[in-house]
Structures are given as structure tokens and as C-alpha cells.
Amino acid sequence: MRATAALSGAIAALAALPARAVEPVMHGAQKALGIKQMPWVFLIPNLLAVLLFSLMPVFINLFYSVTGSDRLYPVDRPYIGGANYETLFDCGNYLDPSTCSRDLFWRALGNTLVFVPVQVAAMIGIALFTAICLNRDIRGRGFFRSIFFFPVMLSPVVVALTWQWILQRNGALNGLLTSIGLNRVNWLVFPDSAFFWSVFVTVWAHMGFFTIILLAGLQSIPRDVYEAAKMDAASPWRVFTRITLPMLKPTLLVVFILCVIRSVQTFDELYVLTGGGPGSATILIVQYIYEVGFAIQPRNFGLAAAASLLLGAVLMIFTLIQLRLARGRNL
Amino acid sequence: MANLILEKLGKSFGAVKVIPGLDLQIDDGEFVVFVGPSGCGKSTLLRLIAGLEEASTGDIRISGESVISVPAADRGVAMVFQSYALYPHMTVRENLSFGLENIRMPKDEIARRVATATKMLQIEELLERRPKELSGGQRQRVAIGRAITRDPKIFLFDEPLSNLDAELRVLMRVEITKLHERLGNTMIYVTHDQIEAMTMADKIVVLRKGVIEQVGVPLELYNRPRNLFVAGFIGSPRMNFVDGTITEVTGAGLSFQSPHLPPLTLPARPGPLRAGATVTLGVRPEHFTLSENGTGWPLKVSVAEQHGANSYLHCVTPDGTPMLIHEAGQSHVARGDILRAEPREGHWHLFNAEGQRMPLDEG
Numbered sequence A: 001m002r003a004t005a006a007l008s009g010a011i012a013a014l015a016a017l018p019a020r021a022v023e024p025v026m027h028g029a030q031k032a033l034g035i036k037q038m039p040w041v042f043l044i045p046n047l048l049a050v051l052l053f054s055l056m057p058v059f060i061n062l063f064y065s066v067t068g069s070d071r072l073y074p075v076d077r078p079y080i081g082g083a084n085y086e087t088l089f090d091c092g093n094y095l096d097p098s099t100c101s102r103d104l105f106w107r108a109l110g111n112t113l114v115f116v117p118v119q120v121a122a123m124i125g126i127a128l129f130t131a132i133c134l135n136r137d138i139r140g141r142g143f144f145r146s147i148f149f150f151p152v153m154l155s156p157v158v159v160a161l162t163w164q165w166i167l168q169r170n171g172a173l174n175g176l177l178t179s180i181g182l183n184r185v186n187w188l189v190f191p192d193s194a195f196f197w198s199v200f201v202t203v204w205a206h207m208g209f210f211t212i213i214l215l216a217g218l219q220s221i222p223r224d225v226y227e228a229a230k231m232d233a234a235s236p237w238r239v240f241t242r243i244t245l246p247m248l249k250p251t252l253l254v255v256f257i258l259c260v261i262r263s264v265q266t267f268d269e270l271y272v273l274t275g276g277g278p279g280s281a282t283i284l285i286v287q288y289i290y291e292v293g294f295a296i297q298p299r300n301f302g303l304a305a306a307a308s309l310l311l312g313a314v315l316m317i318f319t320l321i322q323l324r325l326a327r328g329r330n331l
Numbered sequence B: 001m002a003n004l005i006l007e008k009l010g011k012s013f014g015a016v017k018v019i020p021g022l023d024l025q026i027d028d029g030e031f032v033v034f035v036g037p038s039g040c041g042k043s044t045l046l047r048l049i050a051g052l053e054e055a056s057t058g059d060i061r062i063s064g065e066s067v068i069s070v071p072a073a074d075r076g077v078a079m080v081f082q083s084y085a086l087y088p089h090m091t092v093r094e095n096l097s098f099g100l101e102n103i104r105m106p107k108d109e110i111a112r113r114v115a116t117a118t119k120m121l122q123i124e125e126l127l128e129r130r131p132k133e134l135s136g137g138q139r140q141r142v143a144i145g146r147a148i149t150r151d152p153k154i155f156l157f158d159e160p161l162s163n164l165d166a167e168l169r170v171l172m173r174v175e176i177t178k179l180h181e182r183l184g185n186t187m188i189y190v191t192h193d194q195i196e197a198m199t200m201a202d203k204i205v206v207l208r209k210g211v212i213e214q215v216g217v218p219l220e221l222y223n224r225p226r227n228l229f230v231a232g233f234i235g236s237p238r239m240n241f242v243d244g245t246i247t248e249v250t251g252a253g254l255s256f257q258s259p260h261l262p263p264l265t266l267p268a269r270p271g272p273l274r275a276g277a278t279v280t281l282g283v284r285p286e287h288f289t290l291s292e293n294g295t296g297w298p299l300k301v302s303v304a305e306q307h308g309a310n311s312y313l314h315c316v317t318p319d320g321t322p323m324l325i326h327e328a329g330q331s332h333v334a335r336g337d338i339l340r341a342e343p344r345e346g347h348w349h350l351f352n353a354e355g356q357r358m359p360l361d362e363g
Helices: A002-033 A035-065 A083-089 A103-134 A141-153 A156-167 A172-179 A191-219 A223-231 A236-264 A268-273 A285-295 A301-329 B042-050 B092-102 B107-121 B136-149 B166-183 B194-200 B218-223 B228-233
Strands: B004-013 B016-026 B031-035 B057-062 B077-080 B154-158 B186-191 B203-208 B211-216 B240-249 B254-257 B264-266 B278-283 B288-290 B297-306 B310-316 B322-328 B338-343 B349-351
Touching: A002 A035, A035 A301, A083 A301, A103 A141, A103 A191, A103 A236, A103 A285, A141 A191, A156 A172, A156 A191, A156 A268, A191 A236, A191 A268, A223 A236, A223 B077, A236 A301, A268 A285, A285 A301, B004 B042, B016 B042, B016 B211, B031 B042, B031 B194, B042 B077, B042 B154, B042 B186, B077 B136, B092 B107, B092 B136, B107 B136, B136 B166, B166 B194, B186 B194, B194 B218, B203 B218, B203 B228, B211 B218, B211 B228, B228 B240, B228 B278, B228 B349, B240 B322, B288 B322, B297 B322, B310 B338, B322 B338
Parallel strands: B031 B186, B031 B203, B077 B154, B154 B186
Antiparallel strands: B004 B016, B004 B057, B203 B211, B240 B254, B240 B278, B254 B264, B278 B349, B288 B338, B297 B310, B297 B338, B310 B322
């Protein structure tokens, strides 16, 4: 007993060391600046990080999008005005990518416009269903909660490689199919099935995150409201549509916004799983930006910057609309 | 006609027996209050009747028919929850009509019932508001209104006033009593507040650890508590208790002796008590006479509370037993004074060593 007490004491002392070391510095800072300025001292590290890694790149991006050449250093890049944007929008017919000078941009945009609604709908639908199941008094609830959350903790590349191993020609899924006497399917070679699996794998990878948020939302609905509904003879369907959904709306809205933003940003899983193929069937806008900027020679930083700013603008408008709607509808 | 009969009704949560099995009969139109300290099983009992909990043993019969396997919504009972449990995203009108829409009642009948209930509770002007735009008292009315629109055989109230402030609580107490007179339905009301129990009930059921300690009309419980628990629970402020022994049993009565206190002769019928028996004497705070002539119990005043119309003197006996005395009007007694107080004859309660009431010849 005494030994464990001594050990925990030692650990506590060790854990307090950094605080001890910083204390005199903080005291000095407070003396010099006054207590009212102290919050800034605590905020500065974070503000610096945000400034350096989030705000600065936005402005650098803006600079690159209006300058030309394949040179990386800003001083080497000549100003070309809106030429990059003009190139992107140079199209005979916006609905037919092959008439555009940058047809891959429009194909990627088109893919994204299909991928995002489909993936978001599937993601929220499945996450909500899972959350409702996990919110019940079922056996092994904690086990299932962690199982569904596991993929969230995996690196996207690991997720993609795992599913590639499952879906490739000689993969686990085809092995399973042949073992029950069915034909193999080249899942990632056909545009439609590759698109389906793109949605499936990304939903599988991120669903746990949204399930946890929705579960928290479900648990914040008071139990007695459900009991009142029970006394009020509400059928399970009526309870879901008239009690659960309306009371979950604030949580659903947050999940929806997060889900759309993440969906538009989808890149790493698909880059490893399909590489945007077959052809350009699963290339999404972020992958296009990456390829134009870094993969295809000569590297066209300016065009990539212009495309990413357009994407940012669209996301910002979307978020503002959502927030406006949320405020309007708030109970 | 909606009477309610509980037969050997029991409820266990795992290995814990919350209600070991109780029998109770509630007649049609009665206002019955379940009262007891927290954890006594009164809310569980109500939820069993409502159908929100499944009974482990026994039967529940409403108007003679067993409802033990009938879903909550079909039992003909309506419940008013402690937290009101209003649907926060619905207007008052929607809250009141939700249950009726669920059973596909015709729209004009729903409208008629909502109008009747809101008129009765004077909440007509709140119909289009949401619960969060209402005060506590208004929410309470809506919750009651929701129960009324369902036109149940039995109303169930689960500590409905506990979230209201003191003033509003008195007001709602009167309103619920009036509502009962007007509707005439059987009502079951759960509370831990014995003033609510005393003022509202036709019949009080005192519960402790899932067991009925006593059932009776309020004043019967007050005047003739069956045991120490009921004696201590009913009445506010609570009854004083003095431990002592019976020193002598004569034809005139019993001699009660407590250390450091003058002996008392209690007029008792010949009963099971013998000389030497350990007993507890109970005297309510309002049943003392302050004597001028120096006889009675010597009590030292530790705090004198002046309420204006009433005074409460917190005293101790010479051996340190606390003793509360109620004096009507304003008292002249101050802290540190030694009083002489005599328990008023005929208002004595005697309990044996098991805490059961011993019969005395009263007044």
C-alpha cells in the first residue's frame, strides 16, 4: 500500500514538473503585462498556429492563383490576372466536359456533385440508424459502439489498402464469391461499381464519427418525453417522426454540415483505392487540385490554387446558408 | 365507474425488491395520495399502474378488468409527469392533441376536447405557444390539460408540483382539488410533501420501502398513527418522541418514566404492556401546555423561531433529547430560557418497543 502511494506521489510530482517549470515565466509575464493581458499570452501559441497554417496559406493561395509559370518561389512568378480562372471556365458547354479546355476539372466537379449528395445521404441515414440501434438497451452495447468507431481511428491509407485487398481481382470478396459458386467481378474496373465502392468505403470509414455525435444527440432527449408519447398511444413510427427526428434536428444539422464539408474534401481514400479511375470515373475535385498542382508535369500551381479557391468559396456559401437556416429554425 | 385494485403487486429491479407485494383498493372517484420519503417506491407504484413499468408479480385491475398485460395507452389512465414531459417542439395545441391524433380521433372531436380542457384550465390564449415560452405554472396546466383531453378513467400525478415555487404550489394545490371535484374521476397523486397529502387527499397511503404502513383519511393518520414511522412522517413539524419505560401498571393507567423528566400517568386500557416495558411516547409540537406553576417537563430553549402568527420553540430535555414546541401567536420566550411544558392530556401517542401504537383512553 505504502509503495503504491509513494509511486503515485512520484508520478504526480513528475506530471507537475512542466507546470513548475513554466510557473516563474508566467509569473514574470503577468507582472510585466498585468492580469488583463494574460489571456493573450495563453492564446498566442494557438493564434500563431492558425495564422501560420490556415490563414497565411489562404492568402498565399490567392497570390498563386493570379500568377503564372511552373516556378515555386513567389518572386519568380509573373502576374497574369484572372487567366487561371478563365482557363478553368473556358467551356463550349458546361454540361459536356469534353468541350472544355480543362475537361478533367469539370469531370471532377461533376463527379463531386454526384458523390457528395449520395455519400452524405448514405452516411447520415446509416449513422442515424446505427445510433438508434446503439441507443437501445441491447446486450454488448459498449462493444458495438467501439466496433463502429474503430474505422475512424484508422489512417485513410490503411482503410483504402484494406479495401483494395478485399475488392481487387484476386481479393477477399471475389474469393468469397467463387467459394459459393458465383463469378468473380472486377469491382474497381467498372465505373459504376467503382463509384459504388468509393461511396461505400468512405461511408464505412467515417460513419462511426457521425454515429457518436448522433448518439449523444439521441441521449439528450429526455426519457419522460418518450414515456409521455407511450401514454399518448404513439406508434413507433410516429414516435420516430414526431418526437425523435424533430428533437434531434439541431444535432442532425451539425452532422449534415460536417458531413458535407468532409465529403467534398474526400481525397486520400479514393486516391489510394481507385486513383480516380477507372478513367476519370471516381476523380473528385480535391484529387484534381492535387494532380494539377503536384502530380502532372509541368506542375501548374496557379491553376490548382484557382480551383481550390473556387471550392473554398462554394463551401463557404453552403455553410453560411446552413447556419442561416439553423438559426431560423432553432427551437 | 373506475375503481382500482392492486393484488399482491410486486416489482423487482434485478435482485432489488422495490415493492415486495402490496394490496390496495381505490374506490371510484377517490382522490388518493401516495406519500412517503424518497426511495419508498411510490413513484414506481404509480408507474406500474400507468403501465410504464412491468410488474414482477401480482395483478392490477381497473373497473374489475385485469390490465397487467394491457399497454399503457390502452389502460384508460393518463399521467401528469413531474417534469411535465411536454413535447418541446410542439405548440400547446399540438401537445394537447397529439395523443388524440394517435388514436385517429375525428378532427372536430379533438378540437372540441382541446377547447374544453383549455377553457377549464384557463390556458386558451397559450394555444399557439411552445412550452419554452411558458412559465412553470403554465406548463403544469398544459400537462394537466394533456391528461384531461384523453378523458381517462384514472388520473395519475407524479409529484406534479415539486418544480413550482412555494406560492404557486399552494395555488395549484387548490386548483387540482377543484378539478377533482369538477371531473369526479379517480385520481392518484404521488408526493413526498405531507402537506399536499393532508390537504388534497380523500385517502392517504403511507409507503415505506415498498410496504404500505397505513391507509386512511388524513386526520385519522394524524390523530391515530399506527406506528412510529407514520407518526413521524405525518404532521409538520414532526411529532416529538421521548424514550422511556413503563414503571407501573394500575387500574388508573400506566406510569411513564423517562430519565430526568417528571413521571406521567397515561390513561390506558388494560393492554399487553407490563411494568418494565420499553416504550416511546409521542407528543405533537402543538400539544404542549406551557405551565406557569413550575410543574411539567423542564425544557431549555435553544432557538426560538418567530413566524409572526406562530412561534416554534426548539428545546432540549435535560438528557439532550430535542423537543419542538408550537406556541400560537408571538412568544416571549428567548434563547436559554428554561420552560415548563406539559404534554396535553388526551394527545399522547404511545408506541411499544416494536414501534407499534398502543391503545390509550383518549380525552
